Amino acid sequence: xxxxxxxxxxxxxxxxxxxxxxxxxxxxxxxxxxxxxxxxxxxxxxxxxxxxxxxxxxxxxxxxxxxxxxxxxxxxxxxxxxxxxxxxxxxxxxxxxxxxxxxxxxxxxxxxxxxxxxxxxxxxxxxxxxxxxxxxxxxxxxxxxxxxxxxxxxxxxxxxxxxxxxxxxxxxxxxxxxxxxxxxxxxxxxxxxxxxxxxxxxxxxxxxxxxxxxxxxxxxxxxxxxxxxxxxxxxxxxxxxxxxxxxxxxxxxxxxxxxxxxxxxxxxxxxxxxxxxxxxxxxxxxxxxxxxxxxxxxxx
Amino acid sequence: xxxxxxxxxxxxxxxxxxxxxxxxxxxxxxxxxxxxxxxxxxxxxxxxxxxxxxxxxxxxxxxxxxxxxxxxxxxxxxxxxxxxxxxxxxxxxxxxxxxxxxxxxxxxxxxxxx
Numbered sequence: 114x115x116x117x118x119x120x121x122x123x124x125x126x127x128x129x130x131x132x133x134x135x136x137x138x139x140x141x142x143x144x145x146x147x148x149x150x151x152x153x154x155x156x157x158x159x160x161x162x163x164x165x166x167x168x169x170x171x172x173x174x175x176x177x178x179x180x181x182x183x184x185x186x187x188x189x190x191x192x193x194x195x196x197x198x199x200x201x202x203x204x205x206x207x208x209x210x211x212x213x214x215x216x217x218x219x220x221x222x223x224x225x226x227x228x229x230x231x232x233x234x235x236x237x238x239x240x241x242x243x244x245x246x247x248x249x250x251x252x253x254x255x256x257x258x259x260x261x262x263x264x265x266x267x268x269x270x271x272x273x274x275x276x277x278x279x280x281x282x283x284x285x286x287x288x289x290x291x292x293x294x295x296x297x298x299x300x301x302x303x304x305x306x307x308x309x310x311x312x313x314x315x316x317x318x319x320x321x322x323x324x325x326x327x328x329x330x331x332x333x334x335x336x337x338x339x340x341x342x343x344x345x346x347x348x349x350x351x352x353x354x355x356x357x358x359x360x361x362x363x364x365x366x367x368x369x370x371x372x373x374x375x376x377x378x379x380x381x382x383x384x385x386x387x388x389x390x391x392x393x394x395x396x397x398x399x400x401x402x403x404x405x406x407x408x409x410x411x412x413x
Numbered sequence: 414x415x416x417x418x419x420x421x422x423x424x425x426x427x428x429x430x431x432x433x434x435x436x437x438x439x440x441x442x443x444x445x446x447x448x449x450x451x452x453x454x455x456x457x458x459x460x461x462x463x464x465x466x467x468x469x470x471x472x473x474x475x476x477x478x479x480x481x482x483x484x485x486x487x488x489x490x491x492x493x494x495x496x497x498x499x500x501x502x503x504x505x506x507x508x509x510x511x512x513x514x515x516x517x518x519x520x521x522x523x524x525x526x527x
Contacts, residue, residue: 140518144515144516188478188493191478191491191493191496192493192494192495192496195490195491195492195493195496195497195498195499196496196497199499200470200497200498200499201499201501203490203491204490266491267480267491270478270491270493271478271516273477273478273494274476274477274478274494274516277476277477277494341488341500341501342501343501349503356484360484362484378487
């Protein structure tokens with residue numbers, strides 16, 4: 114995962130002591146930022162999805178805090194974790210938590226297909242809507258927690274390394290890390306406020322599409338981890354390489370990677386799973402949505 | 414209520430069914446040993462035969478975590494301080510595949526496949 118830092122390094126080597134300090138700040142900034150970037154996008158989307166739900170901040174903050182605590186735990190036991198399953202513990206752990214997030218996102222979409230209209234139309238007593246609203250909130254809090262856990266554990270590992278380095282560079286790395294983290298928060302807010310500019314009527318369709326693509330992308334990522342762990346070797350041929358056109362590691366590539374699961378070298382299985390999640394969500398939403406419609410007509 | 418639950422189970426079952434896991438047979442892989450110490454790979458150039466899977470074993474002797482990464486090999490893996498990381502790579506065509514430490518861009522190396 115790198116936004117290229119090579120050119121700055123080479124230049125940095127020729128610079129004086131001061132710019133060495135600057136280089137360390139920049140290196141830490143980039144490492145931390147590109148990790149929190151993805152989590153920032155996801156939290157921004159979740160905030161927009163839950164804009165009208167009461168007490169959503171508490172749930173999302175809970176997800177973030179649990180994620181941070183989990184990330185520190187994972188980082189502290191990273192050595193032990195990677196020794197599991199013949200050295201493939203990290204990969205399988207990532208595949209597992211991504212699968213949990215996929216299930217939660219899909220569940221949220223299906224739930225919204227069933228209840229979204231009722232809640233928006235205030236057909237139900239507010240109290241009941243709020244009580245039921247906490248179910249998808251739990252699902253989304255889990256998604257937020259997973260995103261923070263995954264991205265945060267690398268940041269935590271990097272910062273543990275900072276603690277182990279000598280005083281002078283530790284300070285500059287810490288400053289860079291804090292700036293990187295702040296930029297991640299900015300990404301989150303930008304995502305949220307751009308989504309809030311969408312008219313309320315179109316927002317539901319937009320966030321549903323975003324959540325579905327997010328889920329499909331995460332499922333494809335989970336496949337990639339299983340392939341790396343050698344647990345999944347069926348249909349693992351790379352279908353295309355579009356790295357020359359849009360590298361997965363560039364800022365645009367990384368944004369698309371998070372939002373729609375863009376991969377510059379997808380395997381057949383990744384594409385199959387991606388399509389399956391899209392189709393599965395569509396069918397499930399149709400089924401639950403239409404069933405609800407029929408019932409409403411009968412009741413009316 | 415039961416209908417709702419049934420649908421939830423259905424949704425969960427679908428998501429699980431979408432991850433058919435087949436445990437691969439362990440192929441004859443070439444093992445490549447790397448040591449990471451003082452912010453450098455030792456050795457920084459390794460060789461492996463073509464058309465065979467490669468398994469990297471990276472021993473990080475430093476007090477900091479490192480991230481073994483390669484674009485051309487499609488791998489990235491964090492190796493915690495004072496621990497060993499294993500990275501599987503599928504069978505490769507002949508060529509030069511560069512890798513680096515993503516936490517320290519001065520540490521670079523390459524796998525030469527022949």
